[in-house]
Amino acid sequence: DAGVTQSPTHLIKTRGQHVTLRCSPISGHKSVSWYQQVLGQGPQFIFQYYEKEERGRGNFPDRFSARQFPNYSSELNVNALLLGDSALYLCASSTRTGATNEKLFFGSGTQLSVL
Amino acid sequence: RKEVEQDPGPFNVPEGATVAFNCTYSNSASQSFFWYRQDCRKEPKLLMSVYSSGNEDGRFTAQLNRASQYISLLIRDSKLSDSATYLCVVRSDYKLSFGAGTTVTVRA
Numbered sequence: 001d002a003g004v005t006q007s008p009t010h011l012i013k014t015r016g017q018h019v020t021l022r023c024s025p026i027s028g029h030k031s032v033s034w035y036q037q038v039l040g041q042g043p044q045f046i047f048q049y050y051e052k053e054e055r056g057r058g059n060f061p062d063r064f065s066a067r068q069f070p071n072y073s074s075e076l077n078v079n080a081l082l083l084g085d086s087a088l089y090l091c092a093s094s095t096r097t098g099a100t101n102e103k104l105f106f107g108s109g110t111q112l113s114v115l
Numbered sequence: 116r117k118e119v120e121q122d123p124g125p126f127n128v129p130e131g132a133t134v135a136f137n138c139t140y141s142n143s144a145s146q147s148f149f150w151y152r153q154d155c156r157k158e159p160k161l162l163m164s165v166y167s168s169g170n171e172d173g174r175f176t177a178q179l180n181r182a183s184q185y186i187s188l189l190i191r192d193s194k195l196s197d198s199a200t201y202l203c204v205v206r207s208d209y210k211l212s213f214g215a216g217t218t219v220t221v222r223a
Contacts, residue, residue: 033211042119042202042213043159056209090158103149104211106158 004107021076025093032074035090086114121214135189138203149204193221
């Protein structure tokens with residue numbers, strides 16, 4: 001079975017541009033979460049979607065948005081890119097949301113560089 | 116104050132040694148706890164859940180102290196393949212909070 005897949009794997013953008021990152025969860029998983037990992041830090045929570053609805057949002061500006069499609073895949077959009085948006089963007093899927101021992105499975109991430 | 120704090124290390128140990136490290140968390144209402152392993156700029160992978168009674172998975176032992184709000188991980192008989200960054204993870208409702216990671220390097 002395929003794991004969590006993300007595309008693209010690497011991306012280079014310039015300040016002010018817009019970017020869309022894509023994620024396909026593990027088959028049967030209905031929850032998708034997005035995390036940003038800056039070099040030297042742990043992943044920081046951005047969004048969680050379950051059954052196509054936003055269930056949680058981290059402390060990120062409105063330039064960050066996301067959505068989940070009927071097939072449970074997801075997109076993360078970032079507008080007006082800043083240099084500080086350069087990071088590894090991780091998508092994680094799980095079977096459901098909020099369960100005490102819910103386990104997340106991560107994709108290999110999209111490395112975004114903003115110049 | 117960060118939600119999850121870890122000693123960044125690095126812990127540089129010889130093969131066969133025992134290494135242990137902790138993390139602390141700030142939200143006393145946190146519900147569940149995990150250790151994830153992350154190899155150089157790859158995705159985090161679940162190592163083990165952490166239960167209040169403490170639990171083992173092979174050479175790995177995790178402990179949780181809710182009163183003091185800290186979590187520990189002990190690795191026995193270290194292998195070269197244990198070299199990685201270990202992320203302490205705490206769940207509060209829908210959100211996972213990650214520490215910055217503890218780097219372990221096992222040398223031959």
